[in-house]
Amino acid sequence: MATPLNIIFAGTPDFAAQHLAALINSEHNVIVVYCPPDKPAGRGKKLTACATKLLALEHNIIVEQPINFKNEAEQKQLAEYNADIMVVVAYGLLLPEVILNSPRLGCINVHGSILPKWRGAAPIQRSLEAGDKKTGVTIMQMDKGLDTGDMILTAECVIENTDTSASLYEKLANLGPTALVETLSLMAEPNFQAMDHNVAQDNELATYAHKLDKAEAELDWHLNADELDRKIRAYIPWPVSQFTFTESEGKQHRLRVWQASVQEYQGSSIPGTILKADKQGIEIATTKDAIRLEVIQLPGKKALAVKDILNGRSEWFTVGSPINKLG
Structure with missing residues (x-):
C-alpha cells in the first residue's frame, strides 16, 4: 500500500498555486512552501505576497522565502525538513544540484509543454506562435539542466485556432494538477523504481522557448x-x-x-x-x-x-x- 508523501512545494504564480491546492486536497502532506521574497507592486509599491504564499498561509503551512539556494544555511534548512520529494512549479529559480538531491525521491517539475519540445521560460506562448496543434504538461524528474530531466508522465490537450496564451494557460492549469497527483501516487508506491517508469528525453528533438520580449x-x-x-x-x-x-x-x-x-x-x-x-x-x-x-x-x-x-x-x-x- 502506498504511503502518503511528505512534500516540499516550490512555486510562485497562480499556475503554481492551482497545483499546490491539488496537493493540499490530496492524501499527501505539504510540509513547507518555498516562494520568492515579497515584491513591490501597484502604484504604492507595497510589498505583495505571491499566490502560493497566500494559499500556504491560508492553510497554515510554513513558508520559506530565500533569495536563492547558494547559502549553505538555506540548503541545510531545506534538508532538515526531511521531505520525501520536492515539487517545483513555475518557481523561477534554477536549483543547485545539492537541492535536487536533497529529498529522498529528488525534485519533480510540472512543465507546460510536451518535452523535449519547448524547454524554457515561455512554452505556452511559443507553442501557439509556432502553430502547434497540441501541447500539454510534462511531469519530469529534475536534473541540473534546464528542463532536460527524465519524463515521468505527460498529459496532452488540443490547441484550438481560437486559443490565446490566456486560454491555453487555463487548460494547462486544469490538466497539470491532475497529472501531478497521479505522478505522486505512482511514486508513493513502495516498489516504485524510476528506471522502470521514467523516459529519457531525446535531445535531438528539443526546442527552446525563449523568454518573451x-x-x-x-x-x-x-x-x-x-x-x-x-x-x-x-x-x-x-x-x-x-x-x-x-x-x-x-x-x-x-x-x-x-x-x-x-x-x-x-x-x-x-x-x-x-x-x-x-x-x-x-x-x-x-x-x-x-x-x-x-x-x-x-x-x-x-x-x-x-x-x-x-x-x-x-x-x-x-x-x-x-x-x-x-x-
Missing part, C-alpha cells in the same frame, strides 16, 4: 496573415501585439491588438495597406491573405471593438492607405 510585440505586416494571427493570440495577455500609428502632423500612437482573424485575399496590395474598414473590422494586406483587426486598444483607453473605434476615428483608417500612417 516586449520588442517582439511589434506587428510586421510582411508576415503572412496566419503568422500574424498566431502572434496576436500568443501575446495575450502579455506583452500584447501592437503597431505604431502616425498622424499627419507626426504624432505617434501605439495601438494594441486584442482580437483578429485571417481573411482570404488574393490581391496585390502592398503589405500593411488597409483593404476594408467597417463594423466587421479593419482588414490589412499581408504577404499572404489579410488580417482583420477586430478588437484594438488606443493609448490610455480600454480595448474596444473596431466598429466602436471607427465611430470616432474613421479618418485614421482610410481604405487604400497604410495602416501605420494617416492619409
Whole structure:
C-alpha cells in the first residue's frame, strides 16, 4: 500500500498555486512552501505576497522565502525538513544540484509543454506562435539542466485556432494538477523504481522557448496573415501585439491588438495597406491573405471593438492607405 508523501512545494504564480491546492486536497502532506521574497507592486509599491504564499498561509503551512539556494544555511534548512520529494512549479529559480538531491525521491517539475519540445521560460506562448496543434504538461524528474530531466508522465490537450496564451494557460492549469497527483501516487508506491517508469528525453528533438520580449510585440505586416494571427493570440495577455500609428502632423500612437482573424485575399496590395474598414473590422494586406483587426486598444483607453473605434476615428483608417500612417 502506498504511503502518503511528505512534500516540499516550490512555486510562485497562480499556475503554481492551482497545483499546490491539488496537493493540499490530496492524501499527501505539504510540509513547507518555498516562494520568492515579497515584491513591490501597484502604484504604492507595497510589498505583495505571491499566490502560493497566500494559499500556504491560508492553510497554515510554513513558508520559506530565500533569495536563492547558494547559502549553505538555506540548503541545510531545506534538508532538515526531511521531505520525501520536492515539487517545483513555475518557481523561477534554477536549483543547485545539492537541492535536487536533497529529498529522498529528488525534485519533480510540472512543465507546460510536451518535452523535449519547448524547454524554457515561455512554452505556452511559443507553442501557439509556432502553430502547434497540441501541447500539454510534462511531469519530469529534475536534473541540473534546464528542463532536460527524465519524463515521468505527460498529459496532452488540443490547441484550438481560437486559443490565446490566456486560454491555453487555463487548460494547462486544469490538466497539470491532475497529472501531478497521479505522478505522486505512482511514486508513493513502495516498489516504485524510476528506471522502470521514467523516459529519457531525446535531445535531438528539443526546442527552446525563449523568454518573451516586449520588442517582439511589434506587428510586421510582411508576415503572412496566419503568422500574424498566431502572434496576436500568443501575446495575450502579455506583452500584447501592437503597431505604431502616425498622424499627419507626426504624432505617434501605439495601438494594441486584442482580437483578429485571417481573411482570404488574393490581391496585390502592398503589405500593411488597409483593404476594408467597417463594423466587421479593419482588414490589412499581408504577404499572404489579410488580417482583420477586430478588437484594438488606443493609448490610455480600454480595448474596444473596431466598429466602436471607427465611430470616432474613421479618418485614421482610410481604405487604400497604410495602416501605420494617416492619409
